[in-house]
Amino acid sequence: MDLSRRSLLQAAGAAAGLVGFAPGLANAGTVLPADAPTPPRGPGEGQGPFRKLVIRGVNLIVGADGEVRGPVDVVVRGNRIDQIIPAGEPSRALPAGRPPHDAEHEIDATGMWMMPGLVDEHSHTGTGGTPRTYAYKLWLGHGVTTVRGVSLAKNPDAVSDKERSERNEIVAPRIVNYQTPGSGWDEGPIDSPGKARRWVVWAARNGVDGIKFFGEGPYGRPEIEAAIRAAQQAGLGTTMHHSPPIYPQLNALETAQLGLGTITHFYGHFEALLKEGREHPKPPDYDYSNEASRWRAVAEVIDYTFQPGSPQWRAYLSRQLDNGVTFGPTFGVYLAGRDLLRARGLEWHPRFVLPSLWNFWEPSPQAHGSFYYDWTSEDEASWKRFYVQYLQLVHDYKEMGGRIAGGTDPGYIYNLYGFANINELEMLREAGLSALEAIEAMSSATARTIAEPTGRAPEYGAVKEGFIADLAITGHNPLQDLKTLYGTGTPRLDPETGDIARTGGVQWTIRNGVVYDAKRLLADVAEMVQAQKSQGACGDVDPDWSMSGPCGGSPGVGVAPPAEPAKRAAPLP
Numbered sequence: 001m002d003l004s005r006r007s008l009l010q011a012a013g014a015a016a017g018l019v020g021f022a023p024g025l026a027n028a029g030t031v032l033p034a035d036a037p038t039p040p041r042g043p044g045e046g047q048g049p050f051r052k053l054v055i056r057g058v059n060l061i062v063g064a065d066g067e068v069r070g071p072v073d074v075v076v077r078g079n080r081i082d083q084i085i086p087a088g089e090p091s092r093a094l095p096a097g098r099p100p101h102d103a104e105h106e107i108d109a110t111g112m113w114m115m116p117g118l119v120d121e122h123s124h125t126g127t128g129g130t131p132r133t134y135a136y137k138l139w140l141g142h143g144v145t146t147v148r149g150v151s152l153a154k155n156p157d158a159v160s161d162k163e164r165s166e167r168n169e170i171v172a173p174r175i176v177n178y179q180t181p182g183s184g185w186d187e188g189p190i191d192s193p194g195k196a197r198r199w200v201v202w203a204a205r206n207g208v209d210g211i212k213f214f215g216e217g218p219y220g221r222p223e224i225e226a227a228i229r230a231a232q233q234a235g236l237g238t239t240m241h242h243s244p245p246i247y248p249q250l251n252a253l254e255t256a257q258l259g260l261g262t263i264t265h266f267y268g269h270f271e272a273l274l275k276e277g278r279e280h281p282k283p284p285d286y287d288y289s290n291e292a293s294r295w296r297a298v299a300e301v302i303d304y305t306f307q308p309g310s311p312q313w314r315a316y317l318s319r320q321l322d323n324g325v326t327f328g329p330t331f332g333v334y335l336a337g338r339d340l341l342r343a344r345g346l347e348w349h350p351r352f353v354l355p356s357l358w359n360f361w362e363p364s365p366q367a368h369g370s371f372y373y374d375w376t377s378e379d380e381a382s383w384k385r386f387y388v389q390y391l392q393l394v395h396d397y398k399e400m401g402g403r404i405a406g407g408t409d410p411g412y413i414y415n416l417y418g419f420a421n422i423n424e425l426e427m428l429r430e431a432g433l434s435a436l437e438a439i440e441a442m443s444s445a446t447a448r449t450i451a452e453p454t455g456r457a458p459e460y461g462a463v464k465e466g467f468i469a470d471l472a473i474t475g476h477n478p479l480q481d482l483k484t485l486y487g488t489g490t491p492r493l494d495p496e497t498g499d500i501a502r503t504g505g506v507q508w509t510i511r512n513g514v515v516y517d518a519k520r521l522l523a524d525v526a527e528m529v530q531a532q533k534s535q536g537a538c539g540d541v542d543p544d545w546s547m548s549g550p551c552g553g554s555p556g557v558g559v560a561p562p563a564e565p566a567k568r569a570a571p572l573p
Contacts, residue, residue: 038132038161038170045171047105049078049469049513054103057087057094057110057565058473059572063462064444066436068479068572074114075100076469079513084465090572107508107515109473111566115439116462117145117173117470117511118421119446121239121328122264122407125152125417128360132161134528135410136172138352138418141487141521143472143506146174146460148407148450150212150239150264155184159207168514171521174460174470176450178210178239179203181219181227189218193226200230210237210453213255215246215267224250228259237261237453239328242268244288247279253316256323262449264328264407266298266390273305273316280304291364291371295337296379299386308392317397326403326449329394331427332420333369333409337383340372343414345548348488350556351526353416355537358549361414362542369412395432404433405449406442422485425478435479471510472518475563476503487522489560505560522559 052075059070071094075083088094094110125135132153139147152158152175162175181190182199184206190196196219200211211231213224224240231238239262240255252268263269274280280301287293306312320327336343349358363373398404406428408420415423421442428438447461460468476484483490489504506518529550538551546552 035126035157036131037157038136038164038172040169041171046168046511046514046516048515049168050076050104052077052082052100052103053105053107053469053513053515054100055107055109055114055471055473057108058112058114059090059477060084060463061113061115061436061439061479062464063116063440064464066440068436070572071110073098073100074463074471075103076510076513079469081463081465081467081469084463093567105515107473108565109507112473112475112507112563113477114463114471114473115143115478116443117460117472117509118143118406118439118442119146119148119450119461120144120407120410120421120442121148121262121326121405121446121449122330122409123147123149123152124409124411125149127411128354128357130354130357130411132157133171134354134525135417136170137521137525138416138487139173139421140171140418140509140511140516141506141518141525142418142421142485143474143509143518144173144418144421145470145472145509145511146176146447146450148176148178148210148239148446150178151180151183152177155179155206155208162207166512168512171516173511176209177207178212178237179208180212180214181217181223184208190223190227191218193222196223196227197230200227200234200236204234204236208236209450210239210261213238213240213260215241215243215250220246221249224255225258228255231453232259235454237450239264240268241265242271244279244294247271251278252325253319253323256320256325260325261453262326262328262405265330265409266334266393269316269393270301270305270389273312274301275304275306277304291366291368292374295371296382299337299379299382302386302389305389308389308396313393313396317393317400317402320397321400321402326405326445327394327397328405328407329390329428329431330407330409330424331387331391331394331431332423333413333415334383335415335423335427336372336375336413338380338387340375340380346414346416346419347557348416348419348486349414349549350552350554351550351558352419352487352522352529352556353550354529354532355541355550356532357411357416358546358551359537359540359542361412361549362545391427391431394428398431398433398437403445403449404428404441405446406438407446419486422482425482425485429482435482438482439478469510469513471508472506473508473510474504474506487518487559488557502557502560503563505563507563519559519562526558 055074071087158177165172251271253272364370410417425438444461447458451458484504541551
């Protein structure tokens with residue numbers, strides 16, 4: 001394998017074929033470079049916002065406090081939910097001609113399901129040289145209306161897209177802009193507490209909403225502590241990926257005691273649960289810079305920690321609850337560790353993964369996260385054991401009253417934008433959250449986590465009067481089957497014909513009052529993939545590793561067909 005090419009993919013995303021197609025523009029054949037500005041919202045890309053939008057006959061997952069209602073008519077004025085009006089009895093035909101009558105636009109969602117737009121606490125773009133519009137359309141196509149970029153892109157690009165999204169000038173979710181310490185300014189790396197404080201002041205003045213810490217680089221505990229305190233004063237949020245190099249200085253309990261807002265991933269949790277020492281023993285050939293070595297060692301930590309249910313386990317979670325820290329588990333991004341073949345062979349990959357992204361995912365010692373070039377059944381068994389304890393940790397924290405936020409870390413390890421959000425809901429369900437709790441984790445809980453540092457209550461993340469109209473409407477009850485939220489849907493048996501048909505997917509995503517046909521957005525993405533293939537991008541893909549991806553023999557699964565409004569409202573669970 002050409003490692004120098006893979007290094008280019010990781011560092012610059014500037015190899016041949018790293019381009020994206022931009023449907024919806026006046027010139028539909030336009031090919032964008034990966035780092036191009038996000039194109040403006042074109043004709044036919046969404047409708048509204050409207051003076052008055054009425055969504056009729058829908059069943060409602062509020063997204064907070066376990067509340068499910070319906071059927072209801074939802075009235076949206078501009079970009080705000082104005083009224084939620086009971087529409088009739090769930091088991092009976094809804095009365096025709098009911099008010100309000102003066103809507104500028106109506107959606108017949110009789111018997112369908114509405115939930116808040118999903119909120120992702122851990123997002124990126126640009127992996128493998130992908131243009132941002134590619135990620136944006138995949139997110140909106142799956143009902144994701146807010147992403148916390150950690151970071152999403154370089155600060156000027158993230159700030160620009162954040163502002164343009166709020167003005168409905170681009171097809172994009174709401175963007176919350178977190179940056180790593182020192183990014184964006186011209187005063188060099190953060191190598192002292194004083195510089196950490198000055199950078200936070202600079203960040204707050206330059207469109208940054210929060211800080212994403214890593215555990216490697218020129219800054220350590222003194223700089224992290226100074227930055228957290230400065231962020232609290234400036235109203236910025238904080239989250240941290242506790243990379244192993246930080247373990248001699250900090251674990252997840254210690255950063256939470258410093259005031260950290262979110263612990264993302266699993267890093268740092270188990271180091272705080274070690275029976276002795278600050279790191280678990282590593283084999284003699286361990287090399288953190290070697291991807292396979294690094295990931296193989298991760299799962300072995302549970303051999304040296306206090307076990308679930310032990311007094312030390314409960315004490316750790318209780319102390320984190322006192323700290324008020326949020327857990328952002330990002331379960332889905334690491335699933336290749338426990339089942340590589342499944343992760344590689346997901347049915348949406350051939351149609352929706354850009355060849356340039358698949359190329360980045362090829363096994364490589366250099367590309368971050370592409371660690372599976374020597375991955376064995378023993379490694380998978382180790383990761384399966386690790387997952388059992390990690391899932392239990394998150395479940396137990398939730399049971400204690402701790403907040404769980406939904407995040408995906410997309411673009412790495414076969415974890416595709418949008419599809420990853422639905423997968424994460426399923427993983428939260430596997431951790432013991434109910435389907436309703438999983439949706440609330442990736443809506444109102446994440447919205448509260450984002451809003452808290454500002455001192456203001458969130459205005460999105462739930463379907464409530466007065467909230468911003470960030471909504472997702474689907475033809476099936478996701479509380480009965482989360483798989484129906486995948487853009488490719490899920491197979492279902494038609495009891496009348498005996499045929500198995502694919503059904504599901506989000507029908508409409510409403511972002512800031514603009515109504516998007518979610519299935520059209522996904523079709524746009526499929527066209528981007530096809531356009532990149534036609535530009536010869538598959539020539540860079542390793543044929544020995546491509547059969548499950550966009551350059552293989554399978555055409556993949558398309559967008560699930562649209563759902564029809566039901567004559568009667570579907571029964572509530």
